[in-house]
Amino acid sequence: MPEFATPTVPLACIILLVTAGCTDLTRRIIPNGLIVAATVTGLIYHLLETPTIGHGFIVAVSGLLAGGSLLLLPYRLAWTGAGDVKLLAALGTWLGPLSIVNVFVYTTLVGGLMAAGVWVCHWLKLRQICVAGHLEQPKPTMPKLPYAVAMGGGYLLFLVWGNVC
Numbered sequence: 001m002p003e004f005a006t007p008t009v010p011l012a013c014i015i016l017l018v019t020a021g022c023t024d025l026t027r028r029i030i031p032n033g034l035i036v037a038a039t040v041t042g043l044i045y046h047l048l049e050t051p052t053i054g055h056g057f058i059v060a061v062s063g064l065l066a067g068g069s070l071l072l073l074p075y076r077l078a079w080t081g082a083g084d085v086k087l088l089a090a091l092g093t094w095l096g097p098l099s100i101v102n103v104f105v106y107t108t109l110v111g112g113l114m115a116a117g118v119w120v121c122h123w124l125k126l127r128q129i130c131v132a133g134h135l136e137q138p139k140p141t142m143p144k145l146p147y148a149v150a151m152g153g154g155y156l157l158f159l160v161w162g163n164v165c
Contacts, residue, residue, distance in 0.1 A: 008045060010159060012038070013094050017152035020087050024148035030083030035090045039064065042093030059096045067092025067100040084147040091151070102163050107147075107154025114145050114153075 016038045020030045043060040050056035068089030074080045088107075092100035 006049070008049075009094055012041065012045070013091060013155055016087075016091065016094075017148065017155055020083075020148040021146065021152045024083070024146040028144070028146070030081075030087050030148055032086070035083070035086045038090040039093045042090065045094065060093045063092035063094070063096040063100050064089050065092070066097040067095075067104075070101070070104045080147050084151070087148055087151060091155070098163070099158070103151070103154050103158045105154075105164050106157040106161075107151045110153035110157065111145065111147060111150035114150055118145060 016034070019034055023034070024030055042063075043057070046056035046060040047053050048056070050059060068085055071080055071085040071088050075082060075085050088100065088104065091103065095103065
């Protein structure tokens, strides 16, 4: 389990991820206002809580850059949305570069399990259409995954199991 000096960081991250997960599930969007608020408050937290202002700035900005860069390739391949990239970057502002890499590893695991579940459901639906003889119906399309939910699950695994890297 990761060690935090105060409960502020886990609480802020949970609030961020629950809010983002709910909007991603219901509206298929992660609001920019949420991302900006999380990023600014994460930066302010580190500026106030670290031994020096410079250290806090480096932790927050390097976490922001690490979090954002981890999802750039999946975004370019259209596997995730821009909101997912910004959400991981905002989360990185709170967690710093090392912890955000660990959260990303767990998120990838949770996202893969979610994708497998969606694929099985999609396959079963296609099979049901074919068995019923409704071949004239259009094939159902694969739904997009609410990756903010996977990120929330990845963060929970990080809280339970800690560092993997």
